[in-house]
Amino acid sequence: MQRGIIHLTYPTFACDGSVVISASSIGFPCLPVCSYVIVFVLLLGCDFLMPSVAKAAPNLPPKLADTLYLRESNGAHLSETYRYYTEPFSAPATPTHADSMFRSGAFSAGPWHRTLNLGFAHQRLWLRLAVVNTLPQRTRFIWSLYNYTDSATLYYRRAGDELFTRVSAASSQVPAAERIFPARALCLPFTLATGEQAELYLRIDHHAGALYVPTDVTTTEDFLAWEVNYVFTKRWIWLIGFYLGSAVFNLVLFGFLRDRIHLWYVAYVVFTTIFLLMEDGLDALAFPAGIYRLLWSIGQFNFMLLAAACGLRILQLFLRLRNGWSFLYRLGTGLIVTAAVFVLVYTLLYPSARIQGNTLGLTLLNGGREVLLVAIFTYCWVALITVFRAPNHRRLALYYSLTYFFFFGGFVLFWLNHVGLTTLHLVEPNALAWGLFLELLVLSFLLTGRFRHTLRQNAKLRIRQLRQRNDMGARLIAAQEEEREHLARELHDALGPNLMALHMAWQGQAIRDALAAFPEAAAAARQTELLLRHLRDEVRTLSHALLPAEPGLGGLSDSIAHLGELLNLYGHPTVRTYCDAQLDTIPQPLQMSAYRIAAELLNNAVRHARASEVNVQLLRHPTSLEVLVEDNGKGFESSTAGNGIGLRGVRARADYLGGQVHIDSSSTGTSIMVWLPC
Structure with a gap:
């Protein structure tokens, strides 16, 4: 080192960004030793900040420009x-x-x-x-x-x-x-x-x-x-998993609700996911050759256009535009149809325009796509602002605008890069993928809330329908009971006395004297008298079966006992009845239904079973009423059970009351048990 001269070694950068070492001499006046120490410290700091200085690239060819x-x-x-x-x-x-x-x-x-x-x-x-x-x-x-x-x-x-x-x-x-x-x-x-x-x-x-x-x-x-490592380092693995999971989740919701908004959601997710896969070239690995060619014959950004149209439809359904904003709804529907038609036209015309090198045609097709994208996103914000101004729908518009903002923000950044206005790349793999992720995350919560709200509304509707059905059933039963009572009184008060009068007249002395001279006529007269007596008893029995004992004059137990006594007048079959104590404390409509069921089953056994004994029991359990009718008749096949009008009526009445019917029939007899909830 010469006096007053310090020889320094400093870095220079080659055109490829590598660092090489150059030597130079810097003149200094004579300085104290402490000044040289300061210079040394500065050089040491420079070496610390640029560690690559000491790594010259040996044996490289001469550096060339560019x-x-x-x-x-x-x-x-x-x-x-x-x-x-x-x-x-x-x-x-x-x-x-x-x-x-x-x-x-x-x-x-x-x-x-x-x-x-x-x-x-x-x-x-x-x-x-x-x-x-x-x-x-x-x-x-x-x-x-x-x-x-x-x-x-x-x-x-x-x-x-x-x-x-x-x-x-x-x-x-x-x-x-x-x-x-x-x-x-x-x-x-x-x-x-x-x-x-x-x-x-x-x-x-x-x-x-x-x-x-x-x-x-x-x-x-x-x-x-x-x-x-690309799909892992760029987080594509779990992003795609989330997209597919949200689509499957909405298919499940559609299976429960049959709400079309979930199908549009699935289409929205599918189209956007395909677009993102095409953006990073993952479609070349994920899809078979035929599907890959089909996707690119449609075009990458056309899938974004289809996704935007599906998002517009979701917005229409979520905000219920059809109910309060018919013009806005029709305008949005027109945009959706236009987008679908445009994609079809683009798919048909683009190949020939590309092969022929028709720059004007290509510019019109690609420019039309960009205009439609901007129009759809503009419409969505206009619709959100319009709905937000309505007090009754403000909350819906606020929720959806928060959801839509994430995807819109990601798309705007992506679209600006697409048209060359910016070159911003803030997140991996891209802003649109994360915008879609956040939108689907929030939208899934909103649709889950919509699902729960719909379930509550459906539950209320079912309860209201059940109440209406019960009221209608009660009115129908009341009308039937009134009609039965009217018919029973007509039989008892009109037809019964007339048959009694006819029977007594037929037994009169004048008829007997007139028929005495004709033995054959006398025999026919006796047969007619028997038929009249049987008809009179049938009318009496039917009127009592239709009209049980009235409240205050006798309850369910008395009605069943009286019906059994009436049938025993024929002498065959023998009818035995048993009713539990406190049977008359159950509600009157249930007493009426139990009487109708017991009377119908008893009437069937007497008429069709050819039995010698019929037992009727009405048993009161803590939560149910049991009606049991047994006979020792000929029975019937199980395949024909319920074919008759009587058994169909019993089943219908039991089903209406939430009860059950069990039939056990064989050649030695039949047992029919009916449970009615109390």
Whole structure:
């Protein structure tokens, strides 16, 4: 060290971002020793802040301007090095033409540490990159594109060559398994020897109206390591699981409620999930080749348009626009139909417009899609504000606006990037995926609340319907009882006395004297008298069966006992009755129903069983009333049980009262038991 001169070593940065060491001399006047100590401390601090200073890259070729020195991973400095140029699709699609445009100064520098985003443009894109392989062995590198591209072709020219060589080509229209390098990203491999230099030209043809080009150059091993962990590092695994889980949850809710809002929710989730999978290229791995081609024949952003239309429909149903805002509802329905028709037209016209290079047609199709997206999102906010101004629906509008805000915020950021106005990437994997997550999370709570509210409303409706049914049944039974009482009194007061009078007249002396001269007529007269007597008894029995003892004059026990005594007048079969004590304390409507059931079963046994004995029991249990009718008659087959009018009436009355009927019949007799809840 000379007097007054300090020789310093300081870092400089090469064009690829690496640090090299340079030496220089800085003149200082003669200073005390303490001043040199201060300078030393400053230099030590500088070395601490920039630890890479001491790591000079040995044995590297001379640094070239605008050159990327290839290592294992090169994404950090790729955008600092490449140059790009756009031209109409009608221009010559050759690397020689592109190279001439580069030499004429038509190429522009790439953005500093940003994804190349040219927005809404219908032009061919060229990327130029000068590279040098700094690895100690011959290496296969991959230039990858992470967005859908109609076609991409890679050319290179080695140092000293005059002509370009077509290295590889690929298209996102082909499923991952059929590409030159099977991966979700569009990969274009090339190989360089150690220290080899080359010029790379990447031609990108994309007609969907969004030149958003996330790209990377790396080794095959580094690329595969990144791809293996991609779905985990970008949180796609559990995001997709959440999307599918919310869709299944709403299918379950639809199964319970049959509310169509849950089906629209499922469609909304499916369309948005497909869009997000297509955005990151996961569809190339997740779907079979046929489905993959079908999805891309429809178009990525058309799925977003369909999802927005489904979201609009959910908003209409949630806010009940049809009830109070008919014009707004019709306008929204018109937008939904327009979106669906547009997607169909786009799917039919886009392939021919792309093949023919019809820039005007492509611009109209892609521009129409963007206009519809903006129109739908604008409509949704207009609808929310309109409903919020109505006091009765303000809470619904507030809840849904909170839900809708998350997805809308994520979509706005995504859409601004899509059209090239911004290049913001705040969260992984993207803002739209997280916006959808938050929206579905809140919307699931809202729909669960709607589900519980609907269940409560349905329960109230069922209770009201049951009460109406009970009231109607009570009125019907009362009308039947009134009709039965009227019929019984008519039989007892009108037909009965007339039959009695006819029977007495037939037994009169004048009739007997008139028939005495004719023996055959006398025999017929006796037979007629027997029939009249039987008819009179039948009418009397029927009138008492229809009209049990009235309250205050005798209850259920007296009515059953009186009916048994009346039937015993015939002498065959013998009817025995038994009724528990306190049987008459049960409610009067239940007493009436029990009497009707016992009378019908007893009448069936007397008429059809051909039994010698019939037992009737009415037993009072703590929570039920049991009616048991048994006979020792011929019985009947179980397959014919209930075919008669009487048994059908018994079953209907028991079902109405919430009771049960049990029939046990064989050739030795029949037992019918009826339980009625008290």
